[in-house]
Amino acid sequence: MTTQDRVERKKRNEMLTNLRKQHPERVKISQAKLKEQRSIRKTLQQVLKTKPHTIPQLAEATGLPAHQVLWYISIMKKYGKVVETGLDEDYEYYLYGLTRETE
Amino acid sequence: MKSDKIHVDTLVVGGGIAGMQASLDLANQGHQVALVEHSPSIGGMMIGLSKVFPTLDCCSCITTPKMAATAHHENIQLLTYCEVQSVTRNDDGFSVQVIQKPRYVIEDNCTGCRSCELVCPLDLPDVENEFGRTAHRVIYVPFTTAVPQKAIIDIDSCIFCGKCIKACPADCIDFTQTPQTLRVEARTIILATGFKVTPYDAKKEYGAGNLRNVIDAMMMERLLAPTGPYGRVLRPSDGKLPDSIAYVQCAGSRDETLGVPYCSRVCCMYAIKQAMLISGALPMADVTIYYMDIRTFGKGYEQFYQNAKAMGIEFVKGKVGRIVEDEDQNPIVRVELIDDNSRVAENKHDLVVLSVGMLPGYDTQPIYDVATAKDGFVQIPDSNVAPTVTTQEGIFATGTATGPMDIVDSIITAGAVAAEASAYMHLHSGSPAAPAAD
Known part of the structure; x- marks a missing residue:
C-alpha cells in the first residue's frame, strides 16, 4: 500500500465515522437489524450444512416462523448462497441446500 | 450529464x-x-x-x-x-x-456491475418491486432490467460501513449528494x-392483509414472473406448492364500501390469464375463479375466456362474503353461490388471490x-x-x-x-x- 493509498483510506474512514456520528439513531437501528440478520443467516446455514431442507423443516429446526425462513431463503437464493436441490417426497415443498461456494 | x-x-x-x-x-x-x-x-x-x-x-x-x-x-x-x-x-x-x-451514486460513472450490492451486508424488504416477499441490499440496482442500470443507496438504512466504496471499481459512491x-x-x-391498485388489506372481510396466504393479483404477477421473489409460485406462509388456488373477483372494484363503484376493466382478463399460467406452472393444481360477471370486451378476449374454461379452470358464479384461515393457514372462502339457489358454501384453498382494481x-x-x-x-x-x-x-x-x-x-x-x-x-x-x- 502506497502512502497516498494510506492517506485516502484514512480520509475515507474519517468521512464514514463522521456520517455515523451525524445519524446515530438510524445507524443504531440498522446495526441491530444487521446483527439479527447475520445471526439468522448463520443458523440457517448451519442447518443446511447437514443436508437440504424444506421451509417447514428449516422452521422446525431453527424455531423461526416458516414465512420468515422463506424470506431469508429467497434472499440467500437471490445472492447465490442457496439453491433448490429438488422436491420432497410428497412433491409439496422444494428442498434447499447451500451452494458449493457457501459450503 | x-x-x-x-x-x-x-x-x-x-x-x-x-x-x-x-x-x-x-x-x-x-x-x-x-x-x-x-x-x-x-x-x-x-x-x-x-x-x-x-x-x-x-x-x-x-x-x-x-x-x-x-x-x-x-x-x-x-x-x-x-x-x-x-x-x-x-x-x-x-x-x-x-x-x-440523490442516488448517492455518481450516475454517469456507475456501470450497474452490482459489485457494491454483493458486498453490502444489510437486507431490506423489496417493497417497491416485490411487495416485500424478498429483499434487496441497502445499495442496489432496482431490478435486473432496470433502465438506467444504476445503483442507488437507501440512505436511511445505511450503516456507512464503507464496503461499497471499497468494492466499486468506478469510484461512484458519493455520500455528499443532495x-x-x-x-x-x-x-x-x-x-x-x-395507476395504483386498491389496497389488498382494505377489506376486513377478506382478512385485512393479515392472512399470509391471501395475496393480491399484482403479487401473483411477481410469483408467476421468472424474475419473481421465489422464481416460482409458492405460497408465502411456508413455501408450499399450492394445490388449490382461488381468485376472488371484484375484490377492489364495483364496491361502494371502498369508494370504487366503477369496474376496473382488466381484472377479469388478468385473473383468467393468471389462472392459465398457473395451470401451466402447476399442472396438478385446481384453479377456481369466484366471479359476479365475466367481462371480456376486447379483441380475442372472449375466446381467451372460453379457452380457460376448456383448460379446466373452474368458474363459480358467486359473491365471496368472507375469508378466514384454518390452523394451517389455509384460507377458507365463504361464498354465496348464485347459480346454486344462493347456497352458502365454505371452500378451503391453499392460496387466495384478490383481483384488486385500479385507482388513480x-x-x-x-x-x-x-x-x-x-x-x-x-x-x-x-x-x-x-x-x-x-x-x-x-x-x-x-x-x-x-x-x-x-x-x-x-x-x-x-x-x-x-x-x-x-x-x-x-x-x-x-x-x-x-x-x-x-
Whole structure:
C-alpha cells in the first residue's frame, strides 16, 4: 500500500465515522437489524450444512416462523448462497441446500 | 450529464408503458422530449408483470426493448428518480421545476456491475418491486432490467460501513449528494401518471392483509414472473406448492364500501390469464375463479375466456362474503353461490388471490391544476372527441391516468396523445412536426 493509498483510506474512514456520528439513531437501528440478520443467516446455514431442507423443516429446526425462513431463503437464493436441490417426497415443498461456494 | 435548465417541446410525466410510448412517438417525429419518472427506473407497472393477455407474450420481452429505445433515443432526455415540484405557465408554454433526488451514486460513472450490492451486508424488504416477499441490499440496482442500470443507496438504512466504496471499481459512491433542482421549459405537458391498485388489506372481510396466504393479483404477477421473489409460485406462509388456488373477483372494484363503484376493466382478463399460467406452472393444481360477471370486451378476449374454461379452470358464479384461515393457514372462502339457489358454501384453498382494481396513481390537481373526475382520474371534458385533452390548455393525459384500461388501450392512447400534442404545437407556432411548405 502506497502512502497516498494510506492517506485516502484514512480520509475515507474519517468521512464514514463522521456520517455515523451525524445519524446515530438510524445507524443504531440498522446495526441491530444487521446483527439479527447475520445471526439468522448463520443458523440457517448451519442447518443446511447437514443436508437440504424444506421451509417447514428449516422452521422446525431453527424455531423461526416458516414465512420468515422463506424470506431469508429467497434472499440467500437471490445472492447465490442457496439453491433448490429438488422436491420432497410428497412433491409439496422444494428442498434447499447451500451452494458449493457457501459450503 | 444533466444541465440545470432543459428546453424541450414536451415534458412527459411518468415512465410507464404509456409515457414511454408517447415519448417515442413524439421523439420519432423530431420533437425534443424530457421524460420524468419518480422511480429510479422507467418501465412502470408493466415491467413487473409476467405475461400479457390475450396473447400470453412475455411482458418483459415487450417492455425492455421499449425502455432501451426510450433511454437511447437522441430526442429523449430521461430524468429518473425525479419529482415535479411546480408548474408555471408562461408565454412559450410551461416552466417546470423538477427535483432530482440523490442516488448517492455518481450516475454517469456507475456501470450497474452490482459489485457494491454483493458486498453490502444489510437486507431490506423489496417493497417497491416485490411487495416485500424478498429483499434487496441497502445499495442496489432496482431490478435486473432496470433502465438506467444504476445503483442507488437507501440512505436511511445505511450503516456507512464503507464496503461499497471499497468494492466499486468506478469510484461512484458519493455520500455528499443532495437533492438538485432542474428547470424544464416545455411547450406541452403529457401526464402519464398511471395507476395504483386498491389496497389488498382494505377489506376486513377478506382478512385485512393479515392472512399470509391471501395475496393480491399484482403479487401473483411477481410469483408467476421468472424474475419473481421465489422464481416460482409458492405460497408465502411456508413455501408450499399450492394445490388449490382461488381468485376472488371484484375484490377492489364495483364496491361502494371502498369508494370504487366503477369496474376496473382488466381484472377479469388478468385473473383468467393468471389462472392459465398457473395451470401451466402447476399442472396438478385446481384453479377456481369466484366471479359476479365475466367481462371480456376486447379483441380475442372472449375466446381467451372460453379457452380457460376448456383448460379446466373452474368458474363459480358467486359473491365471496368472507375469508378466514384454518390452523394451517389455509384460507377458507365463504361464498354465496348464485347459480346454486344462493347456497352458502365454505371452500378451503391453499392460496387466495384478490383481483384488486385500479385507482388513480397520482392527483394532478395540486401541481398541474388539471381537474380530476369524481373517480379521481384525470378529467377529460370531451372524451368522445378528444380523449387525451384535459381541462388545461397544453396539458394532455394518457394511459391509466385517465381511467382504468389495459395495456393495449394504454398504448393506443399514448399514440393519440402524441398526435394531439404534436398538432397543438404545430398550431401554436412552428414545430419539427410541421409539414413542409407547398
